[in-house]
Amino acid sequence: MTPDSIPQMTPGYRLHPTQDVVLIPEGVLELSGPSRDVLLEVDGKRTVREIVHNLAAKYEGADENEMLDDVVALLGRLAERGVLQG
Amino acid sequence: MPATTRPQSLICEVTHRCPLHCLYCSNPIEMQQSAAELPAEVWRRVFQEAAAMGILHLHLTGGEPLARKDLAELIQAGHEAGLYVNMVTSGVGMTEERLAGLVQAGLEHLQLSFQDADEARANYIAGTRAHAWKLGLVPLIKRQRLAFTVNLVVHRQNLDCLEEMIALAESLEPNRIEIAHVQYYGWALKNRSLLMPTEEQVQYALPVVEAAKTRLRGKIHLDAVLPDYYANFPKACVGGWGRQMILIDPAGRALPCHSAGILLGFEFDNVREKSLSWIWEQSPAFERFRGDAWMSETCRSCDRKERDFGGCRCQAFLLTGDMEAIDPVCTYSPQHGLMEELRKPVGDELLPIYRNS
Numbered sequence: 001m002t003p004d005s006i007p008q009m010t011p012g013y014r015l016h017p018t019q020d021v022v023l024i025p026e027g028v029l030e031l032s033g034p035s036r037d038v039l040l041e042v043d044g045k046r047t048v049r050e051i052v053h054n055l056a057a058k059y060e061g062a063d064e065n066e067m068l069d070d071v072v073a074l075l076g077r078l079a080e081r082g083v084l085q086g
Numbered sequence: 087m088p089a090t091t092r093p094q095s096l097i098c099e100v101t102h103r104c105p106l107h108c109l110y111c112s113n114p115i116e117m118q119q120s121a122a123e124l125p126a127e128v129w130r131r132v133f134q135e136a137a138a139m140g141i142l143h144l145h146l147t148g149g150e151p152l153a154r155k156d157l158a159e160l161i162q163a164g165h166e167a168g169l170y171v172n173m174v175t176s177g178v179g180m181t182e183e184r185l186a187g188l189v190q191a192g193l194e195h196l197q198l199s200f201q202d203a204d205e206a207r208a209n210y211i212a213g214t215r216a217h218a219w220k221l222g223l224v225p226l227i228k229r230q231r232l233a234f235t236v237n238l239v240v241h242r243q244n245l246d247c248l249e250e251m252i253a254l255a256e257s258l259e260p261n262r263i264e265i266a267h268v269q270y271y272g273w274a275l276k277n278r279s280l281l282m283p284t285e286e287q288v289q290y291a292l293p294v295v296e297a298a299k300t301r302l303r304g305k306i307h308l309d310a311v312l313p314d315y316y317a318n319f320p321k322a323c324v325g326g327w328g329r330q331m332i333l334i335d336p337a338g339r340a341l342p343c344h345s346a347g348i349l350l351g352f353e354f355d356n357v358r359e360k361s362l363s364w365i366w367e368q369s370p371a372f373e374r375f376r377g378d379a380w381m382s383e384t385c386r387s388c389d390r391k392e393r394d395f396g397g398c399r400c401q402a403f404l405l406t407g408d409m410e411a412i413d414p415v416c417t418y419s420p421q422h423g424l425m426e427e428l429r430k431p432v433g434d435e436l437l438p439i440y441r442n443s
């Protein structure tokens with residue numbers, strides 16, 4: 001995962017409509033902190049950089065560069081677990 | 087003891103009909119007849135009750151779920167209730183058109199099981215020529231928006247080929263590979279002597295699995311459950327009796343585990359008559375082995391009881407005739423010696439016993 005990747009949810013892996021979990025074939029993955037907000041932005045169209053730019057507007061006072069690093073790391077972990085493609 | 091946890095998954099054996107005759111089939115030997123199968127409207131209510139209880143996953147299994155003509159309707163009912171719908175299939179009877187209909191109805195995950203890497207051996211195990219058919223199905227599955235798992239069912243007859251089997255599964259590029267050891271219930275119990283792996287086989291398999299996990303990391307997720315016949319402590323059976331899952335058989339009986347039907351003197355409430363939440367919270371069958379009051383003093387005073395919940399009741403019953411006995415897999419069981427008996431090699435001249443459909 002890089003700032004220019006375009007992440008997309010893998011079919012059969014999805015955010016629960018209300019709870020802080022991702023539904024995966026064998027169960028659930030618990031999400032912590034702002035992970036849910038990040039995943040809500042993943043649409044298979046925008047790059048990680050664009051997603052972070054959007055999010056930064058919501059989290060006042062957040063440093064966009066730092067946020068980019070965190071989001072790339074988070075999405076990278078989810079991609080490794082098969083939740084995301086791209 | 088009342089329920090202290092919320093169930094996470096609902097496993098529905100929607101039919102016991104199946105075109106295959108696997109040697110390891112865990113279906114009960116007295117199979118439910120198709121006339122007694124729950125109709126779709128009852129399943130629909132059960133799925134809604136499950137979702138209201140906080141259950142997230144619905145696993146449709148069998149038998150072969152495709153044997154139900156109304157399978158798409160069942161999937162849709164589960165999906166509309168808000169459940170994540172998975173199905174476990176042999177693939178026999180699947181067509182591209184049918185699959186597309188199931189996905190449109192809300193199917194999110196499909197598990198296709200393989201019996202071996204070698205066609206002749208796989209067909210021998212399945213009692214049917216199904217291997218080539220399954221392979222042909224994979225490209226169709228991959229064209230759908232669907233998570234895909236390859237299930238490898240391992241036992242004495244194929245464990246030596248585990249590397250080959252993993253390589254086959256890998257070549258199909260699924261999201262997941264699940265390696266499960268047969269469980270000795272139902273038809274599988276009749277064939278136990280043919281299916282029970284040797285200790286050498288298990289010792290060979292463990293590092294093979296670990297190496298595959300490492301090699302596939304980030305590409306294919308691998309889950310493996312190998313047998314506990316050579317372990318010194320039991321595993322928590324189904325995450326503990328009445329703690330994580332509910333299984334409904336084709337006729338609507340609710341069971342705390344796949345094989346609880348073998349336990350004698352047990353009545354299982356039926357979802358035709360009782361709500362799922364009543365069954366979970368109050369039915370005698372689900373209460374029976376919750377907590378530690380039923381346990382022997384050995385287990386009650388043992389630290390591991392919070393981890394293994396006293397082990398598998400069905401295994402204890404099958405091996406000792408007493409369903410309250412300490413699981414004989416446990417070193418502390420006075421009957422641990424029975425495991426030695428079971429591990430003894432048996433002649434390969436025994437004839438397989440296939441389930442009939």
Ligand code: SF4
Nearest residue numbers: 104106107108111149
């Ligand atoms: S015969 Fe095989 S495919 Fe059919 S239900 Fe039994 S294990 Fe499953």
Ligand code: SF4
Nearest residue numbers: 385388390391416418
């Ligand atoms: S004594 Fe009972 S609780 Fe302790 S490890 Fe053995 S089976 Fe588990």
